[in-house]
Amino acid sequence: MNPLLSSLRRPLPLCLLLGLLALAAAAGGLASGPLAIGGGDILGALGLGTAPDPTVSATILQLRLPRVLLGLIVGAALAVSGAAMQGIFRNPLADPGLVGVSSGAALAAVAAIVLGAALGLGAAGRWLLPLASFGGAAVTTLLVSRLSRVDGATQPAQMLLVGLAVNAVSGAGIGLLANIASGPALRALTFWMYGSLGRAGWPEIALTAPVVLLALLLIPLRGRELNALLLGEAEAAHMGVDVERLKRWLVLLVLLAVGGAVALTGIIAFIGLIVPQLIRLWAGPDHRLLLPASALLGGALLTVADTAARTVAAPVELPIGVLTALIGGPFFIALLLRLRGRGETW
């Protein structure tokens, strides 16, 4: 292989490249839209130069910057959570979306909106929503990890089947709530089913993003232990890993990341599945590289996808979850075929 290309399998060059990619995605997101904004004006609006006129400034600061930040944070959170879950369960299909964690969080969030509106909670609803989302993620994670254990080990097939059922029940629950909901609550439902980076503004970001960011920073510190865990839980314990403590800690962090991501943007499929798989194909399964690289690529991908979702059919905005699923589904099948060719069947 070309020496330049193969040096990109090494941690530092790869992370630098992916970091640049994320920056470029962010710049593209800030620049594109109904009003095309140049680089000088973007920097100016961010306080790094002469301030542009107020409309441009407001467009950047109030409309595009929150979306771009959400794209980076939520994309990173979904990709890192996917990578971590896949490590914990030693199963590359253990994506928070596929196994039902995201839909459980969404169901709880939607229930909070509908019931919160019915009970007239008002301002308290703002707190209720992320809390419900975290709670929903926690309940479904516990449920799925309990039900997918066979003889003390998590079975990949069992886990997907349980996830299928959880997704079906959560979807039905959201459908039921749609029947009793009205007006704004009903619009919120489509948002949670298909995801959007356009709903959360600065207040929501300020409330939930710090939790997600904290989880994002703490998960990659467990790379070596996750590597050991890939050999099997008993093997990792023999090698000196405190397996139960590691799993509890990581599951908690993944819950916070996924619950927070769903509270901010609704269900966005496939990022958590595809991004880690791409990095593994390119640079191998070492979590010390996989986790930070997934965060960067996940953030970049979701930001690009969102920019595409709001520009390709402007002024209509495509639901981001529809777009990621549309691209992600076929892409995932191609990945599975590639893996099968390498003898890695699940």
Next chain:
Amino acid sequence: MRLAADQVEYAVDGRTLLDRVSLALAPGEVHAVLGRNGAGKSTLLRLLAGDLQPQNGSVSLNGRALSAWTPRARARMRAVLPQSESLRFGFTAEQVVALGRYACPQHRPDTERRIVHEALNMAGVGELALRRYPSLSGGERARVQLARVMAQIWEPLGNTVTDAGGGPRYLLLDEPTASLDLAHQHGCLLQARCFAASGVGVLAVLHDPNLALRYADRVTVLEHGRVIGQGATREVLSRELLERTYGIAIELVHTAGDALPVVIAHPQGLPS
């Protein structure tokens, strides 16, 4: 200093898997555990490894209760080769062996790499270092795993025992020869002998009494969770004991020029 089980009992759902079993693994020896399927061999190994806690009796490692050590300290003193492996992620063989170094004090990267490669060479799979693990054959994987567990306890710990571990090291092998061809079965146990010669206590669950006779200093024979023979291999593995253990007719044949008898099984009874 020993890795020792003292009068351990273990039962699941009221079925006794081990009944007052004692076994002391000394540094420098190869100790084989024999018995029929379901006799309790793997359960005994898992108790010694710390996977399971005995319901009665105790397990100690270098002078302390096994459970009193931190997982990391335990991992420096003893390594375990499980019966089957389940790694399906695409690590290279050398990465798999490097995983074994998790609990070890880390040296400079080139020293770590040298240890990994020496372990791979010792297991006879040095040339597979850069191959992806899932693409290896069953026997090759088994040998890479052997290299991994040897790398885990590669360096002597010194005689002072502290909270971080210390004293002799132990290697527990659960049916290490199961997926190996005839030559590699002998190769594997020869490596175990070499490792024992450097002061490591090696315990191996084996099915073939011929391998036990050739490579084990001492042997423990289990039947329905009880010890029915324990001691020096040549003395313990008599025809009577082997017949009782496996429930078939056994013949011990001395071939010319070899002090060791060969165990021959006659499933239909001994020919007259």
